Amino acid sequence: MTALSKETIETVKATIPFLAENATQLTAHFYQRMFRENPEVKAYFNAAHQVSGSQQGALAASVCAFARNIETPENLATAVSLIANKHASLGVQPEHYPIVGKHLLASIDELLNPAPPEILKAWGEAYGFLAEVLIQQEKGIYAEQSWNGFRKFTLFRKEEESSVVTSFYLKPSDGGTVPAYLPGQYITVRIPTADGSTTMRNYSLSCHGCQHGLRISVKQEKAAHADQPDGYVSNYLHEQLALGDEVEVAPPCGDFVFDADAAEQAGTPVLLLSGGIGITPLLSMLHACKGKSFPVSFVHGAIDSKHHAFASEVTQLAQEHENISAHFRYSAPLDGDTPDSHGLFDREFLSQYLSPETEVYFCGPKPMMAHVLSVLDSIGHPADKVHYEFFGPAEELSKCPMHAV
CATH class of the missing domain: 2.40.30.10 (Translation factors)
Structure with a gap:
């Protein structure tokens, strides 16, 4: 794979102020243009996310993150793995990348009206570099799958x-x-x-x-x-x-996964923390913990009992397996609700489940995840023991306000 030239790197870096101010406008223009001229790719995108603007925002944050890390692409390894898995799950193929590249460069050109040739050249090379990285990762994922396609x-x-x-x-x-x-x-x-x-x-x-x-x-x-x-x-x-x-x-x-055998060998405590529908991947992880020797704390946050899924299933798992404990926390309990506690996942609450060795896995609504990540950081919990699934650059979580799960 050909490394990016110094000139390309410096030109892309020079566009960071423009991207910081105009990235969402750029990506909105990009999607409109691409769907108009290549409607065959619309099936790969969530229409509701297009209307809400979340898809445009996620791409804008990714473009900015790539520009900021153009000299150190290894910093984006986690994000690249996440995107490659998402692409592989949808069946994205190498022939789709030129379509995206064409409309991304055209959108930059049209937004700058016109863009200087050196900017288009640099971003064309940078996009080609990133596309090749993703294509190679996706090729490896496809090779390991039980079947390809649907x-x-x-x-x-x-x-x-x-x-x-x-x-x-x-x-x-x-x-x-x-x-x-x-x-x-x-x-x-x-x-x-x-x-x-x-x-x-x-x-x-x-x-x-x-x-x-x-x-x-x-x-x-x-x-x-x-x-x-x-x-x-x-x-x-x-x-x-x-x-x-x-x-x-x-x-x-997907690469947000739990290795129960490795956890068994390490013997360190595990905290599985979820909010709302974020319970689904963590419930799969909890099932993998059955009968193991390491201690597992499963903590789930819901609005109230009406919105609380899998209460009986988790309770039964905790009753049947000595290494599993469960705690349910409601942010707005109804009259008659009897959760183990109520409130948000604040520092005092989370601290009781943490030791420096605890492996933490969490998933839930974006504001909840932003809050949990902030709390873990304030506690000083080791970053290499914090695992979560979020679609978009991790730094985007730090900009998100907190609300009830």
Whole structure:
């Protein structure tokens, strides 16, 4: 792989002030342009995230992070791995990268009206460098998958877990074996849309070692504002997918995973911390901890009992396995609710679960994750013992306000 020239690095660095001020405008223009001229790629993107602006914001933050780390791309290894896994889960191929590159450079040119040739040249080389890194990582992921592309699975069980979360149990329609996967990984579900195309979403596998099939547990996403759409796939699964129906599923992906054997060998304590629907990958990790000797604290935050999924399942796991303890914390309990505690995940609360050796895994709404990351940092918990799943550059979490889980 050809290293970037000093001239390219310096030119990209010189664009950082412009990006800091205009990155979101740039990425919004980019998506509009790309979808208009290459509508075949729309199936790879979440329409609701496009309307809310979160997709544009995530890309803007990624572009800024790449520019800031242009001299030290190794600093982006975690983000690159996350993006490569997301791409592989959706079936992104090398031929898609020139499409993105064309519209990214055209958007820079149109926004600067026009861009100096040296800027387009530098960003073209920089994008080509990053594309090659991602293509190579994705090639390795594809080589390790149980199958490539999409495979039909049949829904054989559907179970309501809370007022907004339902579990869907899937088995291969061809009668083949259920794929192996790591605790914390997700699958991609592809379903048809009204216009005759398809759309895809990632859903964490919410069990590990469970018999007969795969389980995903999906929150039904309703629009937060009148000008935003409901979550198309989550509502399709909740309201239309019936027992015996088929969906297309891509192989398990993701690098937010838990190695129970390594934890057993190390013998160090583990804290699994979740908020809201963020419970799904951590519940898979919890199942992998059954019967182990190391201590596991499973702490889950919910708004109230109506929004609390898997309360009985987690309680049963804690009762049946001596190494597991569970704690439920509600941010706004209803009359009659009896959580173990109420409030947010503040410093005093989290400190009781931490020693310098504790391995912490957490997932939940972005504001909750920002808060937890800030608390762990203020406590001085070792960074190499903090693990979480977040789509976008990690520094974006530090800019996010806290709210109830």
